[in-house]
């Protein structure tokens with residue numbers, strides 16, 4: 317059986333490694349010619365770690381990441397709202413890691429080169445179109461500086477080509493991202509450890525402006541400072557959608573956070589110390605009626621892009637990868653395997669997409685704001701108990717598939 321994977325991002329490489337582990341060969345076609353360590357921070361939750369550990373990547377990841385101790389929520393006045401232990405500290409068998417997305421990608425990419433062989437990982441091959449017949453699928457590619465790559469044939473194609481998937485557009489030509497007026501700016505700053513130095517921190521809510529802050533590299537300068545990943549989110553119904561590739565401009569978002577100076581953190585100072593700021597739109601897509609079209613199926617962000625609010629984009633992609641690899645390995649009826657994969661994963665991920673829009677983990681801060689009228693309070697316990705706030709967090713874990721009991 318020949319399997320072609322379109323896109324060598326997190327989903328594509330994890331799927332290639334999962335197939336290889338089950339004795340099934342495949343070829344990966346990645347659009348970028350030279351794979352670089354791109355992106356900023358990404359959080360690997362226990363269900364993502366379970367998939368990565370099964371691929372034998374736990375030691376490599378732990379060596380370059382920070383293990384989160386806790387998740388902590390504050391209102392925009394810098395007041396404590398809710399705290400919970402995370403990963404192993406909360407009783408999971410596996411850690412929750414904060415890591416540079418580029419390092420995660422590099423570890424997957426090098427594992428794929430080593431295990432599949434360099435000749436099976438084709439870079440500089442951007443798929444431009446496809447056609448199917450009874451025996452297989454033909455993939456066509458965009459021209460490269462050295463010429464026009466020849467089309468390739470495969471019996472089965474799995475599209476892991478991300479949020480702007482060309483394969484998805486082939487089946488859904490009117491496909492568009494959903495933008496609801498929320499833009500984000502991301503950066504990394506060298507900064508002394510904040511709180512425990514292993515804290516995943518959310519401040520404010522999307523109604524007031526929101527910051528997500530967590531460390532991704534320890535002792536980055538030999539003086540005990542960390543590389544701190546931060547994301548600023550602002551909702552403005554009038555705003556134009558941020559670009560994916562343009563550098564962010566401080567004047568577009570810093571004023572919202574100007575007064576966010578607390579005795580435990582100076583948010584404007586953290587933002588302005590970043591060497592570079594990237595802008596991204598917060599977009600997702602409505603759930604599709606189907607992902608599988610005969611010999612072709614969709615996976616990861618190509619199938620179910622979601623708001624990056626609960627650290628689930630990579631986790632759901634990794635669960636997709638293992639699920640389809642298991643289905644393919646379990647039967648000689650490949651069509652049925654692709655269909656079963658869709659039947660399991662499409663409804664599950666559609667629920668995460670919806671929940672990220674409506675009740676993501678930061679609903680905890682929105683609840684506190686609602687009860688306090690957005691004003692400072694003397695202590696959170698006067699408004700709501702930690703147990704009630706934990707119920708919001710536990711609901712999200714259950715939807716996303718990483719409740720402790722699961």
Ligand SMILES: Cc1cc2nc3c(=O)[nH]c(=O)nc-3n(C[C@H](O)[C@H](O)[C@H](O)COP(=O)(O)OP(=O)(O)OC[C@H]3O[C@@H](n4cnc5c(N)ncnc54)[C@H](O)[C@@H]3O)c2cc1C
Pocket residue numbers: 322323324325326327328345346347348354355356357358359417441442443444476477478479480481482483615616617618624629630633
């Ligand atoms: C450059 C980049 C930076 C990112 N940074 C962050 C970040 O900082 N934090 C975060 O939480 N998430 C980030 N993400 C998103 C995150 O990696 C994904 O949401 C998640 O891991 C799902 O993975 P995926 O493999 O489905 O998609 P992606 O990781 O987006 O991978 C898609 C891959 O397909 C390739 N591709 C696209 N079109 C084609 C085509 N036509 N033919 C062949 N190949 C194609 C892309 O080059 C890419 O390698 C980033 C994604 C990218 C591509």
